Each structure stands twice: as structure tokens, then as C-alpha cells.
Amino acid sequence: MNRLFIKKFITAVLFLMFLFIFSFLNICTSYQAIKSAAKKTKVSSLKEYISNIEYSINENVYGKYKFVEAYGYIQKLMDKNEVSNFEVVKDTEGKLHFTYFANKPNPTEQLVAKLKDFQNNIKNPKTKLLYLMTPDKYVKGYTKLPKGIPYNYNNETADQFLNQLKLQKIDSVDLREGILESGIKGEDLFFNTDHHWKIQTAFWGFGKLVKDMNKKYNLQLDKDNFYTDISNYNVIKYDNVFIGSMGRKTGKYYADADEFSLIYPKFKTNYDFYFENSFAKGTLTGRFEESLVAINPIRKYDPYGIVADKYFSYLYGNQPFAHIHNKNNPNGLKVLFIKDSLAVPLISFFSTTCSDIYLIDPRYYKKDDLDFINNTKLDFVVVSYSPQNLVEGFFKF
Structure with missing residues (x-):
């Protein structure tokens, strides 16, 4: 009896010691992040204050990704195709997806009506509205899901949306068309662990956008096919350096880490890139790779993107507002x-054919879109949300 009591006592003491040590390490790890979150949040909004503090604590748990990796490895050993109650699923090729249970496309009539009203409120008749549909990670005709894994009907929702735009006489370009004939292998179109397309695929999308706009509007963008020729760009490949948004929920052992390719022009470029966000605003000047690309995330080995996400090295990620001025093409x-995040690298490359590109992210931009449009000289307003983002939250017109 005494021996059993001593064993339980020692176990309890060791457990308490572990809790105290882990709590101390947690405080050391997350103190500055919690302090920063507390400063940025208005105390008057108690719900937001608590939510931001809780998010900061959860994101800065000591050894967080070691726990995530251990969990993901166990799921892999169990040969499971879903993690955390279908929060993340795996297709037959091993690529990760966000999905949900659905049996039909989401309704899009209200979204189209908002976009039509938006078009009607653009005062300059010379400013054209164009919808750019970027592809979904579930590529029609290629991607397959294992039995029992739910499909979210993103592509069917996008088809329905584009058909309704056509009825309302709103122009669109669909980058899902021809993607399997792009010359890029199906397994190389999207990252394994992230919902974004690879930079090579975004470059292809840039070329298709130029081609389709030339045909649709009788333009002469890149008439010599110089800017859309990948041979005029440096392509630097980094192996096993990137774990995307889905991989951060499963760890690197559940799905293999991705390679990341940095693509930037060989030819002479000269830009001003103005950005503003809740932390800072300023202007970067110089070549494409100096002003439009954050090099630090590329050089630093940081696969989980704790410091910076490699995909968002282009244009420094989702800025609420930004302005790219191409000095070589006045x-x-x-x-x-x-736009949403899929358009970020595409816009970077598209800037080579333009004089000025302005960017607004509806999730973070607090001012009036139409006020900016109606007080700025523009040839085109391009709205670009990927199929999974055809939801009310993005159509804040």
C-alpha cells in the first residue's frame, strides 16, 4: 500500500513539475506576442480583446510544431486521409485540401447582384470591369479524393457564378480553362501542403490573362511575347523549404514539405512599390526583386513560416492597399x-506589362472601394477571388 502511494506521489510530483516548467517556457515564448496583441486591441471591445489574446497564446505555444508533427505522424501511421474531423483531407496523390461536406454548389445570385451594382456605380465609362477566376486546388479532370472524403463543390460554384456573370454582361477570364494543357504536370500545379498554386503556375496564369485580355479587348499587351516568356526570367528552386497553411495543421510528417521556386526577371526593371497596413506604410524602390519581393523569407530556413510565409514573399503578402508603379512602362x-491571396504572384508578373497597378484586399481595406475608383484614372478594375472565396465576406461592395 505504501509502495503504491509512493508511486502515485512521485507521478503526481513529476506531472506538476512538467506543468510548471512547460508553463514557464510558454510564458517566456509568448509574453511579447501577448503584450503586442493587448496593445493593438481596443479595450472597449472585450470580446475582440479576449479573442486576440487567446489567438496569440495558441499561436505561440512552446514547441507547438513538435506537438503538431507528432500528431500528424500518428495520423499517417494510421493511414488516415483526414485530420481533425475533416478540417484537412488528403487526396489520392497525397496533396492536402481544406474541404467541408456539401451536396450542391453554394448560392451565388446575391454575389452577382452585388458585383452588378458595383459595375453600375463606376462613373468612368472607359473603366472596364473584369472578373478573374483563379483555379481551385481540386483541378477538374485530374484531382481525385479517396472514398469517404467530402467534396466541397467549389468548381461547380465557380461555374454557376461565371454563368450568372455572363447573363449580367460582366466580362470574365477563367484561369481554370487550359490549366491541364499548360505544360505543367498536374502534380506540380499546386503545393502539397498549401491551398495556393505554385509560382510557376501563377506565371502561366499571368500569360493566359495577357492573352485573353488582348483577345477580349483588342489590346497589345506584350505583343512581342517577351514578358510572358519564362526563359526571360531567373527560376531558383529551393527543395523541402515550405510548409503551407494545411501543413501547419498536420506537420511535415503527414505530408511532405514543398519545394519553392523564386521567379524574377533577367531583364532590366525599375519599380516603386507603395504599401500600407496596420503596422507600417512606405515605398520600396528598385528592381523587381528589390521592390516587389521580400528576400528574407526566401533566404531564411523557416519552413513553417513563423517569421514569414515564402509564398507571401511576393508583394509582401496581403496588403490592405498597395500601389505598384512601373517606371519603365509609363x-x-x-x-x-x-483580390485574394491567389492573385498576389500573378499580379507581380502582370506589373511588367502595366504602368500602374493598385491592389485592394477587401478583408483588410477599411475605406470605400468605389470612392477610390471614381477618383483614380483606371483602365480596368479586376476582381479576383478564387472559387473557395465566393462568399459574402469577400463581396463588400
């Missing part, structure tokens, strides 16, 4: 992109 197009 007579080019002036374009506003209202």
Missing part, C-alpha cells in the same frame, strides 16, 4: 485588382 495600363 504608357502602360492602369489597373486596380480587388
Whole structure:
């Protein structure tokens, strides 16, 4: 009896010691992040204050990704195709997806109506509205899901949305068309662990956008096919250096880490890149790779993107507002992109054919889109949300 009591006592003491040590390490790890979150949040909003503090604590747990990796490895040993109650699923090729249970496309009539009203409120008749549909990671005709894994009907929702746009006489370009004939292998179109397309695929999308706009509007963008020729760009490949948004929930052992390719021009470029966000604002000047690309995330080995996400090295990620001025093309197009994150690298490359590109991210931009449009000389307003983002939250017109 005494021996059993001593064993339980020692176990309890060791457990308490572990809790105290782990709590101390947690405080050391997350103190500055919690302090920063507390300063940035208005105390008057108690719900937001608590939510931000809780998020900061959860994101800065000591050894967080070691726990995530251990969990993901166990799921892999069990040969499971889903993690955390279908929060992340795996297709037959081993690529990770965000999904949910659905049996039909999401309704899009209200979204189209909002976009039509938005078009009607653009005062300059010379400013054209164009919808750019970027591809979904579930590529029609290629991607397959294992039995029992739910499909979210993103592509069917996008088809329905584009058909409704056509009825409303709103122009669109669909980058899902021809993607399997792009010359890029199906397994190389998207990252394994992230919902974004690879940089090579975004470059292909840039070329298709130029081609389709030339045909649709009788333009002469890149008439010599110089800017859309990948041979005029440096392509530097980094192996096993990137773990995306889905991989951060499963760890690197559940799905293999991705390679990342940095693509930037060989030819002479000269830009001003103005950005503003909740932390800072300023202007970067220089070549494409100096002003439009954050090099630090590329050089630093940081696969989980704790410091910076490699995909968001282009244009420094999702800025609420940004302005790209191409000094070498003063007579080019002036374009506003209202966009989500898939368009970021594509816009970087598209800037080579333009004079000015403005970017607005509706999730973070607090001002009035139409006020900016109606007080700025623009040739095009391009709205670009990927199929999974065809939801009310993005259509804040």
C-alpha cells in the first residue's frame, strides 16, 4: 500500500513539475506576442480583446510544431486521409485540401447582384470591369479524393457564378480553362501542403490573362511575347523549404514539405512599390526583386513560416492597399485588382506589362472601394477571388 502511494506521489510530483516548467517556457515564448496583441486591441471591445489574446497564446505555444508533427505522424501511421474531423483531407496523390461536406454548389445570385451594382456605380465609362477566376486546388479532370472524403463543390460554384456573370454582361477570364494543357504536370500545379498554386503556375496564369485580355479587348499587351516568356526570367528552386497553411495543421510528417521556386526577371526593371497596413506604410524602390519581393523569407530556413510565409514573399503578402508603379512602362495600363491571396504572384508578373497597378484586399481595406475608383484614372478594375472565396465576406461592395 505504501509502495503504491509512493508511486502515485512521485507521478503526481513529476506531472506538476512538467506543468510548471512547460508553463514557464510558454510564458517566456509568448509574453511579447501577448503584450503586442493587448496593445493593438481596443479595450472597449472585450470580446475582440479576449479573442486576440487567446489567438496569440495558441499561436505561440512552446514547441507547438513538435506537438503538431507528432500528431500528424500518428495520423499517417494510421493511414488516415483526414485530420481533425475533416478540417484537412488528403487526396489520392497525397496533396492536402481544406474541404467541408456539401451536396450542391453554394448560392451565388446575391454575389452577382452585388458585383452588378458595383459595375453600375463606376462613373468612368472607359473603366472596364473584369472578373478573374483563379483555379481551385481540386483541378477538374485530374484531382481525385479517396472514398469517404467530402467534396466541397467549389468548381461547380465557380461555374454557376461565371454563368450568372455572363447573363449580367460582366466580362470574365477563367484561369481554370487550359490549366491541364499548360505544360505543367498536374502534380506540380499546386503545393502539397498549401491551398495556393505554385509560382510557376501563377506565371502561366499571368500569360493566359495577357492573352485573353488582348483577345477580349483588342489590346497589345506584350505583343512581342517577351514578358510572358519564362526563359526571360531567373527560376531558383529551393527543395523541402515550405510548409503551407494545411501543413501547419498536420506537420511535415503527414505530408511532405514543398519545394519553392523564386521567379524574377533577367531583364532590366525599375519599380516603386507603395504599401500600407496596420503596422507600417512606405515605398520600396528598385528592381523587381528589390521592390516587389521580400528576400528574407526566401533566404531564411523557416519552413513553417513563423517569421514569414515564402509564398507571401511576393508583394509582401496581403496588403490592405498597395500601389505598384512601373517606371519603365509609363504608357502602360492602369489597373486596380480587388483580390485574394491567389492573385498576389500573378499580379507581380502582370506589373511588367502595366504602368500602374493598385491592389485592394477587401478583408483588410477599411475605406470605400468605389470612392477610390471614381477618383483614380483606371483602365480596368479586376476582381479576383478564387472559387473557395465566393462568399459574402469577400463581396463588400
